[in-house]
Amino acid sequence: MIQWVWEAARGAKRVTRVVVATDHARIARVVRGFGGEVVMTSPRCPSGTDRVAQAARASAAGMVVNVQGDEPLLSTNTIDRVVEALQEDSHAVMSTAVRRIESDKEWRDPNIVKAVLDRMNYALYFSRSPIPFQMRAGKESKMPRWAHIGIYAFRRVFLFRYAALSPSALEQSERLEQLRALDHGCSIKVVVVPQVTCGVDRPADVKKVEKILARSAKAD
DSSP states (O other): OOOHHHHHHHTTTSOOOOEEEEEHHHHHHHHHTTTTTTEEEETTOSHHHHHHHHTTTTTTEEEEEEOOOTTTTHHHHHHHHHHHHHHHHHSSSSSEEEEOOOHHHHOOOOTTTTEEEEETBBBEEEESOOOSOOOOTOOOOOOOGEEEEEEEEEEEEHHHHHHHOOOOOOHHTOOOOOOHHHHHTEEEEEOOOOOOOOOOOHHHHHHHHHHHHHHHHHHH
């Protein structure tokens, strides 16, 4: 799974260096085995973003992209679009991506993170709950429902500022690290992408991803 993600990141036009940040020796061995670069980090990092910040201190890059290792279906195009969104928006300190939710089952699944955006595609909130709430029955189809995709681009200065902040109450309640940024009034630019994704949050998700990959292979 990590190799799938690594290959997608390597294929992105807007990415110049790909590093796997981990605190696990087994993961490090696997990554080095397929030719990847590894940076070992502390096992005490409270979130993935804190781990990325620790790994990025040895780099002089002005922008850092956190591609989460449990997103094997992430496309190179999505990675490039998230980077471009931050490059083109001087107001935002970080960027991410969402896709449309196609079913009520997805919308109600706490393992699929929902996002609410404003008119300028800045994030208003992320939640494991089904948001936005639909007050009037029969209006669901008129309200876009977005699922968050596990990727973030950060301006270097903000990444280290983020890592210096204490985890917020909202972040700890939802177990969503991006809420730390929103809780401190920071702007997150969001790009809407058409691709189908499926993060591997549970063992059962592996079979879902394998089915999607098999369908893609047949289509090719």
